[in-house]
Amino acid sequence: MxxxxxxxxxxxxxxxxxxxxxxxxxxxxxxxxxxxxxxxxxxxxxxxxxxxxxxxxxxxxxxxxxxxxxxxxxxxxxxxxxxxxxxxxxxxxxxxxxxxREAVQTLEGIFVDSVQEAAEYLNHHPGNALLTTGSKELKEYTKVTDYTTRLTARVLPDAEVVRQCTSLGFQGKHLICMQGPFSAEMNYLMLKETSSDYLVTKEAGTYGGFSEKLEGAKRAGAKLLIIRRPGxxxxxxxxxxxxxxxxxxxxxxx
Incomplete structure (x- = not known):
């Protein structure tokens, strides 16, 4: 064997x-x-x-x-x-x-099919957003009007990731570099600290911290902008x- x-x-x-x-x-x-x-x-x-x-x-x-x-x-x-x-x-x-990854069932939030659609939604709706969808497709969010002041990216604390993010204009207080998992309390505090009206997330499931994001957003009075799974x-x-x-x-x- x-x-x-x-x-x-x-x-x-x-x-x-x-x-x-x-x-x-x-x-x-x-x-x-x-x-x-x-x-x-x-x-x-x-x-x-x-x-x-x-x-x-x-x-x-x-x-x-x-x-x-x-x-x-x-x-x-x-x-x-x-x-x-x-x-x-x-x-x-x-x-x-x-x-x-077992999904967390919820009817709450705004569902879109891609990062591109999430960026388009934010571009047509006022307010700040905390982005928790990773660094690979962060460039899509640069199409959002005033993204450098409206959007905050939460990414892994990796030197290359930080370099990529700063080159796109995400820096200073608009770039959070931390390793999860994040508790509901931590999500709540980050949303409040960044004055975010939206928390953008993938439909991550149980091990992806989705429940904690949902609870944190509820407490902060923020809406979840959820990117559906590919299939x-x-x-x-x-x-x-x-x-x-x-x-x-x-x-x-x-």
């Missing part, structure tokens, strides 16, 4: 990594950035590889490492990574398992994924 590979970079990936370490189950975690690597605690059983991979590179890595179980714990909005990983697993005949996903929960890992490990040991 081959080895176990997890594509991490999310809370689910970190929790799975930590649980495998507790159970002394060796795995390999793949993360895109050096910062992502720092989020995984040191393990004497497992190892980490860092760097973004193309589909062909994923395929070669799976084959050369003799990985027969591939777990996809990448972000729900990183659909291109998921598609590449599915294809690479299929071509190498490795078992592919998608770990899905319905099928897969397993974090608990189910851990059971699959344990089963695979037991089979390998027998």
């Amino acid at each position: 081959g080895k176990i590979l997890i594509f991490a970079g999310t809370t689910e990936g970190r929790l799975l990594w930590e649980e495998c370490d507790k159970r002394a189950i060796p795995i390999t975690a793949s993360v895109a950035t050096d910062y992502g690597e720092t989020m995984l605690p040191l393990s004497k059983y497992s190892d980490i590889v860092t760097g973004r991979l193309t589909c062909e590179e994923m395929k070669n890595f799976i084959e050369e490492g003799n990985y027969t179980l591939v777990l996809d714990a990448t972000h729900p909005y990183a659909s291109f990574v998921t598609e590449n990983l599915k294809k690479a697993s299929q071509e190498t005949k490795a078992k592919y398992v998608r770990i899905i 319905a996903e099928t897969g397993v929960t974090l608990f189910e994924a851990m059971e699959l890992v344990q089963e695979h490990h037991n089979t390998s040991e027998s």
Whole structure:
């Protein structure tokens, strides 16, 4: 029986990594950035590889490492990574398992289908906004009138991320660099401190801190501007994924 590979970079990936370490189950975690690597605690059983991979590179890595179980714990909005990983697993005949993030059901908030639509909405509605959708698509918000004074971006405390944000005009008190998870109280305080009328978020689900954002926005009297997920996903929960890992490990040991 081959080895176990997890594509991490999310809370689910970190929790799975930590649980495998507790159970002394060796795995390999793949993360895109050096910062992502720092989020995984040191393990004497497992190892980490860092760097973004193309589909062909994923395929070669799976084959050369003799990985027969591939777990996809990448972000729900990183659909291109998921598609590449599915294809690479299929071509190498490795078992592919998608770990899905359970959604938090709510009828509250304003729903849009993309960051572009969120920016367009803000451009046509007055008020300040706290952006919690990450740094990758932050450029879209520069299309909002007076964005440097109306919008505040909350991003990861990574040097390259900070450089990108400041180059786009997000700086000073309009740039918050912190690592989550954030409590409802922290979200509330940030909304009040930035005088935000909106909290812009992706439909992140339980492990993405969505409930805490919802509660914080309610307390602050701010509206949620919610970017829907790209599409319905099928897969397993974090608990189910851990059971699959344990089963695979037991089979390998027998």
